[in-house]
Each structure stands twice: as C-alpha cells, then as structure tokens.
Amino acid sequence: MVDGPNAFSYVGFSASRAKRGSALPRRTVIVGGGAAGLGSAGGVKAADPDADVVVYTQYEDVAYSPCGIPYVHGGEIDDFQKLFLAGKQAYVDAGIDVRYNTEVTAIDKARASITVAGEGEGEGEVRYDQLIIATGFDYADPGVPGGDLDGLYYVKNIREAMEWDKVLDTVKQAVVVEASPLGLEMVTSLAHRGIETHLIDPNPWALAEMADPDIMAPVEESWREMGVTLHFNTSLEAFLGEGKLRAVKTSAGELPADLAVVCTHKTPNNALAAAAGLKIGSTGGIIVDERMATSADGVFAAGDCTEIPHGFTGVPLQGLTGSHAYAQGKVAGTNAGGGSRAYRAVYVPWGTVAGKWVIGGASFGETTATALGIPHVVAQADGISRARYYPGVHKIKVKLIAEPGTLRLIGAQMVGGGEGIKERADFLAMAVKFGFTLHDLSTMENVYSPPIGALNEPIVVAATNGVNALAKTKRG
Amino acid sequence: MMSFSGWLRSNSQHYLLIAAHEQVAKRHGTAGPRAPRGLTDLFWLRIFAPVYRALPWPLRHRVLKAMPGSHRKTWAPPPRTRGPAV
Numbered sequence: 001m002v003d004g005p006n007a008f009s010y011v012g013f014s015a016s017r018a019k020r021g022s023a024l025p026r027r028t029v030i031v032g033g034g035a036a037g038l039g040s041a042g043g044v045k046a047a048d049p050d051a052d053v054v055v056y057t058q059y060e061d062v063a064y065s066p067c068g069i070p071y072v073h074g075g076e077i078d079d080f081q082k083l084f085l086a087g088k089q090a091y092v093d094a095g096i097d098v099r100y101n102t103e104v105t106a107i108d109k110a111r112a113s114i115t116v117a118g119e120g121e122g123e124g125e126v127r128y129d130q131l132i133i134a135t136g137f138d139y140a141d142p143g144v145p146g147g148d149l150d151g152l153y154y155v156k157n158i159r160e161a162m163e164w165d166k167v168l169d170t171v172k173q174a175v176v177v178e179a180s181p182l183g184l185e186m187v188t189s190l191a192h193r194g195i196e197t198h199l200i201d202p203n204p205w206a207l208a209e210m211a212d213p214d215i216m217a218p219v220e221e222s223w224r225e226m227g228v229t230l231h232f233n234t235s236l237e238a239f240l241g242e243g244k245l246r247a248v249k250t251s252a253g254e255l256p257a258d259l260a261v262v263c264t265h266k267t268p269n270n271a272l273a274a275a276a277g278l279k280i281g282s283t284g285g286i287i288v289d290e291r292m293a294t295s296a297d298g299v300f301a302a303g304d305c306t307e308i309p310h311g312f313t314g315v316p317l318q319g320l321t322g323s324h325a326y327a328q329g330k331v332a333g334t335n336a337g338g339g340s341r342a343y344r345a346v347y348v349p350w351g352t353v354a355g356k357w358v359i360g361g362a363s364f365g366e367t368t369a370t371a372l373g374i375p376h377v378v379a380q381a382d383g384i385s386r387a388r389y390y391p392g393v394h395k396i397k398v399k400l401i402a403e404p405g406t407l408r409l410i411g412a413q414m415v416g417g418g419e420g421i422k423e424r425a426d427f428l429a430m431a432v433k434f435g436f437t438l439h440d441l442s443t444m445e446n447v448y449s450p451p452i453g454a455l456n457e458p459i460v461v462a463a464t465n466g467v468n469a470l471a472k473t474k475r476g
Numbered sequence: 477m478m479s480f481s482g483w484l485r486s487n488s489q490h491y492l493l494i495a496a497h498e499q500v501a502k503r504h505g506t507a508g509p510r511a512p513r514g515l516t517d518l519f520w521l522r523i524f525a526p527v528y529r530a531l532p533w534p535l536r537h538r539v540l541k542a543m544p545g546s547h548r549k550t551w552a553p554p555p556r557t558r559g560p561a562v
Contacts, residue, residue, distance in 0.1 A: 204497055204509050213506045233510040281545035282485035284478075289549035309547035311554060313537065316545040345551050366503075371489075371496035373529050373536055434555060 025052045028336050029114060029126060031104045031272065032134030033057025034066075035322045036303025036329035040132045041096045043333020043341070051337050054097045054126070056104050056116060060159055062091070067322050069161045070182070073168060074189030080162050107131065107276035109296045130298050130336035133273050133286065134329060137266035137304035137319060142177065144249075146239030153261045155182060167259065171195050174259040175248040177236050179206035183263035184219070184354040190261070191226040191355075198255050199223070200231045200248070206354070209265070212366045212399065215359055215415045222355030231255075266319035268305045283307040283318035290342040292332035300336050302328035311345035311433055312363055312410055313372065320348065349429035351422045360421040362429035364401055364411030376401050376410060379438055379466020383458025385419050387450030394418050398462040400428075400438060407438040407467070414458075424459060438463040481543050491520035492528065 028044045030037050033055050044053050055062070061084070068083040077083070091098050099116075102123070106115040114131065116123040139154050141147070153164050172195070176187045179201040190197040199206070205213045206220055220230060231252055238249040239260060247254045268285045279287040279295035285307030292300045303325035307316040324346065334341040351360025369376045378401060385394040394417025401411040412428040414421050431441065441463035447453045478486070494509050501508035512521045528536065541547060 203494075204501055204507050208497060209493055213501060213504050217506070232507070279544075280479070280482075282479070282481040282543050283545070284482060285546070287544070287546045287549065289546070290551045307546045309545070309551060314541050314547040316547050342552055345547075345554070367493070367496050367500050370499055371492040373492075373531075373533060375533055 025050045026129040026338070027052040027054065027127065028130045028132065028333075029128035030055045030132045030134060030333075031107075031114065032136055032303070032305075033059060033062035033098060033100075034134060034136050034303060034325065036136070036305075036325040036332075037132070037134035038062055039326040039329025040134055040300070040302055040333035040336070041091075041329075042094075043330040043335075043339075044130075044132075044337035045094060045096065045333075046330075047334045047337030047339030049095075052097075053095065054099060055091075056099045056102045056114075058101065058103050059157055060100055062088075062098055062100075064158050065322075066156060066158065069155055069158065070185035070189040072161070073165060073186070074192040076192070080158060080165070083158060104272060107133075107272055107299075109276055109299065112298065128298075130300065132329075132332050132336055133278075133294070133299065133301040133305060134303045134325075134332075135269040135272060135305045136325075138269045139262055140264040140267045142236055142239075142262060142264055144236055144238045146241065146245070149239050149241045149245045150243060151241065151245030151257070151259050152239060153259060155186065155261065155263070168193060168195065171258045173255075173257050174198070174261060175200060175255050175257040176261045176263055177248070178263045178265070179203070179208070180263045180265055181207065181350075181352055183261075184352055186261045186263055187223060187228055188226075188353060188355055191223065191228050195259075196227065196229075198229045198231060198248075198257070200234045200236060200250050200252075200255070202233065202235045204232050206230075206232075207359075208367065210350070210365060210368060211359060211361070212413055215361075215365070215397070215399065215413045216354075218397075218415055219354040219357050219359060222357060226355060228355075266304055268307075268318055270305050273301065273305065281307045281316050281318075283316050285316065285318035290331075290344070291335045291340075292328055292343055293335065300332035302332040308343070309345045310363075311347045313374070314345070315372070317346065317348070320346065321350065324348075347429040347433045349425040351425045356417075357415050358418055358421040359413070359415045360425035361413035362411060362425050363432045365413040366399065366401060369401055369411060374410065375404050377404050377407070377466065377470065378402075379462050379469070381458055381462035381465050383456060383461050384454045385416060386452055387454055390450045393454075396420065396458045398424070398458040400441065400459070400462050400466060402438050402466065407470070409436050409438065409441065420453075428459070438466045442467050479544075481545075485543065487520060488524065488528070491517075492525055495521055495525035495529075 044051050063086040064084045071077045103117040105117045113125045113127045175198045206216045235251040240247040247256045281287045286301040288306045294301050307318040331341045331343040347363045349362045380399040383396050396416035399413045446457035497509045
C-alpha cells in the first residue's frame with residue numbers, strides 16, 4: 001500500500017497526539033472541492049478539530065462561487081477575483097489539506113481506500129477512516145453531433161470562465177441551449193453584454209420543468225425587449241462547423257452562432273460511486289439518509305451527486321442549489337467527524353434573476369403539481385413591493401398552491417421587479433414545511449414601511465383572494 | 477446502465493411534465509407543447525399519462541414511495557407545531 005498524500009502530517013499528528021496519550025487522528029477523505037466538499041471539510045473540523053482532513057479536487061481552485069460566473073459575464077460583477085471567498089492559505093490555516101489538480105479514479109470499500117491517478121507524491125492508494133463523496137454534477141450530454149467542436153461553453157470552472165470571458169468580447173451571435181436556471185442567467189448576461197442571443201428550448205415556455213407560464217411571461221417579454229430571440233418547442237439537433245462552431249441546427253432550422261452555451265440539466269456525477277457499488281436511486285443520485293450516510297459503512301455523500309426526498313411527497317429530488325449542497329456537506333462532515341447532525345427533507349425555496357425580473361418560489365408550482373397529479377387549488381394576487389408612491393416600487397405577482405379542502409399550502413411561485421422575492425420564497429418554504437393554510441396566510445401580519453413594504457402584503461392578498469374565491473364557489 | 481427505476485422515473489417525469497404543459501397551457505390560454513411524434517411519445521402521452529392521472533393521488537403516492545431511493549432511508553418526520561413558547 002502506498003500511504004496517502006498526507007503521510008507526513010499524519011505522522012506529525014500522531015506524535016502530538018501520543019504526547020497527549022490519545023489515539024491517532026481519524027482521516028476523512030473528501031472527493032470534490034465544491035460547496036458540498038468544503039462544507040464537509042468544515043463540518044469534520046467542527047466536530048473533531050484534530051481530524052486529518054484531505055480534500056481532492058480536479059480543479060485549480062476551491063472556495064469560489066461558480067453561481068456568480070454569469071454575473072461577471074454580464075458585467076454586473078467587474079472581476080472574477082471577487083467570486084473567490086477564501087484564499088488557499090485559509091484552508092492550510094484551518095488544517096484542511098486540499099489537493100488541487102488531482103483525479104480520484106476508484107473507491108475500494110473493502111480496503112477503505114481511494115486511488116488517486118498519477119505517479120507523483122501523494123498519489124496512488126490513499127486510506128481513509130471516513131470518506132465523503134461530493135463529486136457534484138455534470139451537464140446532461142446534449143447527445144447530438146458536433147459536441148466536440150470549439151465554441152461550446154459549459155459554465156462550471158472559474159479558470160475556464162475567465163478564458164471564455166475574453167472570447168465573449170469577440171462573439172457576435174450566441175445560442176443558449178435550454179432555458180434551465182443557468183440558461184436563464186446566461187441569456188440575461190449575454191443580452192446585457194450586447195451579444196445577439198438566441199434561446200432554444202424543447203418546452204413551450206422558459207424553465208418549464210419547474211415554473212408556470214404566467215410567471216415566465218413577463219420574463220420572456222423582457223428578454224424580447226433586450227433583443228433576445230426565443231425559440232420554444234424547438235429541439236437541438238446538431239452543432240455545425242469544421243473544428244469550430246458555425247451554426248446550431250434545431251428542429252426549426254439553423255441558427256448561425258459563434259458560441260453555444262450548453263445549459264442542459266444537471267446530472268449527478270456518480271461514476272465513482274456507482275463503480276464502487278454504492279446504491280443509486282431513481283434520479284441517478286446516491287441514496288443517503290438524514291445523516292448523509294450512503295449504503296456503505298463509513299462513506300457519506302453530499303451535494304448534487306445525491307438525491308434528497310421532497311418534504312411534502314417524499315419523492316427524491318436531485319440537482320438542488322448551492323445552499324443545499326453546502327448544508328448537506330456540513331451534515332455529512334459533522335457525522336463523519338464523530339458528531340451528530342441530521343439533514344431534513346427539502347421544500348426547495350428557489351429564485352433567480354431572469355431578464356428584467358426576479359422569479360422564485362417554493363415546493364410545487366401549478367405545473368409541477370399538475371404533472372405529479374397532486375390535487376390543488378390556486379390563489380393569486382398582483383401586488384407591489386413597497387408603498388405605491390415610493391420611488392422604485394415594483395409589481396409582484398404571488399401564486400399560492402394549496403390542497404383543496406384543508407387549504408394547506410403546498411407551494412408557491414412569484415415574479416417581481418427586483419426585491420423581496422427571495423425573502424418571500426424562503427418564508428413560503430417554511431410555511432409549506434410547517435403546514436400553514438391559506439387561512440393562516442390571509443391573516444398574517446406584515447411589515448409596513450413605505451420604502452420597504454406595502455400596506456397590503458401580496459402574500460396576504462393572494463391568500464385572501466383564494467379563501468374568498470373558494471367561499472364564493474361553496475356558496476354558489 | 478440505467479436501472480429500471482431510473483428509466484421509469486426519467487421517462488415518466490419527462491412525459492408527465494409535457495402532459496402538464498398541455499393542461500396548464502390550456503388553462504392559461506398560452507402556447508402548449510408541440511404535438512407528439514412517433515409511437516413512444518404517443519404511448520407516454522396518450523396512454524401512460526391519462527392512466528396515471530386517473531388513479532387517485534393516495535395510490536399514485538404509494539407507488540412513488542415504493543420506488544427505491546433516499547426517501548426509503550431514515551429521515552426525520554415533518555415538523556409539528558409545539559404549542560406556546562411561553
């Protein structure tokens with residue numbers, strides 16, 4: 001056996017521990033340096049400050065916000081350096097050994113070891129006491145010819161994004177493939193950048209896998225105002241070109257393009273886990289319990305490579321947000337470090353900027369509830385974000401989805417002009433979680449202060465409209 | 477290779493969403509999805525989706541929960557209100 005990359009520090013630890021008469025530190029190996037991986041590392045250290053923690057990442061950096069990349073491309077953030085949250089020294093100081101540019105190629109559960117590719121120091125077989133898999137996601141393969149052409153951009157790695165940002169200066173026409181959450185952000189960013197932008201998506205409206213058409217209508221209108229051309233019900237058929245992208249072939253014809261930004265949905269990056277025999281669920285994510293423990297002893301998983309049950313239906317979900325990944329990492333790390341912490345089923349508050357609007361929601365919308373066949377009623381209202389006379393007031397549309405009869409909230413969606421959507425989404429996720437009803441929400445107290453909130457809170461108005469409409473139906 | 481449950485989840489999710497797009501678009505008077513093409517689309521959209529919808533939600537829910545996945549492991553029950561704080 002070749003001992004791990006941290007052999008010298010391991011000896012050092014054991015010497016200092018020996019003086020204190022304690023056992024060898026536990027070694028936790030973490031595969032992946034994204035939000036889940038680094039959350040895990042912090043969780044381990046919080047539970048056991050003496051633990052030996054080694055993080056393997058295939059990239060040159062950790063601790064940056066990949067979710068901020070579209071906003072640098074769009075010019076809202078002026079420098080990629082601002083996306084870095086901590087320097088490499090911060091991890092050294094915290095006693096977390098991050099191994100950059102490394103590739104973990106295998107997990108051997110029986111030997112409690114991983115294999116790190118290459119022949120150099122610290123590579124080969126590395127033993128662990130606990131393993132945390134935080135391998136994240138890949139974009140779904142578009143599965144069309146021309147996938148190897150230059151000019152296809154998958155937004156993920158910050159160093160690559162820095163190079164692509166220079167390319168964007170030369171791009172005249174871009175095609176964004178699929179109106180996923182990232183697709184929405186990239187369409188908006190490219191339009192801000194003044195690039196002629198086309199969006200193609202196989203569905204009838206943007207973000208149709210989670211959002212409702214009436215929520216997306218103002219967003220789509222604003223994109224048109226920004227010069228974006230939208231192609232819905234349009235499938236990708238091929239990337240065309242000789243070495244370099246020249247055009248994107250779609251079911252509705254060819255679109256000339258210097259750049260295609262591929263924003264297909266996230267699929268779990270689980271080749272390692274599957275090859276090691278860990279149980280995988282119907283979403284393709286690693287099956288975990290509330291401790292983020294996998295089917296193998298001493299092996300935990302967190303982030304986009306896992307699947308987590310929805311709190312209302314129990315149906316497992318995969319590909320949540322960075323905040324979910326980080327929180328899951330904390331839980332996995334705490335438990336791997338000998339502590340005790342539970343993650344909970346999710347109600348998925350979400351939100352993003354899209355065009356000139358902010359959209360968001362929690363749990364189910366009308367479309368997803370309809371798809372699952374969950375009986376529901378819809379209560380909605382058009383309100384305002386602050387006093388109607390106060391400068392900067394924006395419209396807000398709130399849609400509440402509730403169970404018939406009990407009127408218990410099962411989800412919500414919103415679109416507004418810029419403020420308050422995120423906070424309402426967070427609140428409404430908790431309202432779903434704790435079983436609030438439309439009656440509860442219709443009698444909710446709210447902050448009133450002209451610069452920050454209107455007299456009538458749009459959530460209250462939507463819930464009241466719903467209660468009144470249903471009462472009228474019963475009377476009628 | 478994708479498991480049966482993975483195949484079923486992937487296809488049912490995809491086509492139930494398209495079927496939902498048809499219904500929701502009709503309700504809102506907006507453009508719906510394109511018409512089904514080929515036998516696979518027709519099967520999932522014109523046979524599977526209506527049969528799924530015809531089943532009562534408690535039965536559908538039971539079937540969904542019977543699929544393998546994280547939901548069958550240990551998870552804390554949903555929170556309950558605990559009474560007055562003071």
